[in-house]
Amino acid sequence: MTIFEKIIAREIPASIIYEDEQVISFLDIKPNNKGHALVVPKKVSLNALDADEETFAHMARMAQRVARALVTALGATGVNFVMNNGEDAGQEVPHAHLHVIPRFKDDGAFPTFRKLSYEDGEADALAEEIKRAIA
Ligand code: AMP
16 A cells, blocks of 8 residues: 555645545655645556556546646745656656646756757658657
8 A cells, every 4th residue: 555545545644735535745844845736546557657647647637727726825936747657767656646846936856858959850750759658
């Protein structure tokens, strides 16, 4: 049983902000900014890669509503959605979840992307490979 299943089962406490039949949302215990929330599907899956489409879609739907609430309640001037899928992507809790992180001007909460470059033709070749793999 993961820590998130224990929260869903009320075996351990959490600062819950939303719950319905399919998802629960609560504040991250170690927030990147105060108000940083998690949206967690109740149906168990490891991450986005094995979650069923409806579960994933509902998680995204509720993340949008949580994001709007962070703007209204906290005056956030931006919001990041982050989902770590797999240990190499930084996933620590093996239960699918979407981070909804309120942002404020110059808060320094995230590093920026690395902004690598492609060689000539490399991006198109890669796009072709990925296009063929989309199921
Ligand atoms: P990830 O690295 O995407 O797996 O993120 C897992 C997140 O869960 C981290 O940001 C943790 O701070 C958070 N977390 C772990 N335990 C708890 C807990 N008991 N209540 C709330 N958030 C938690």
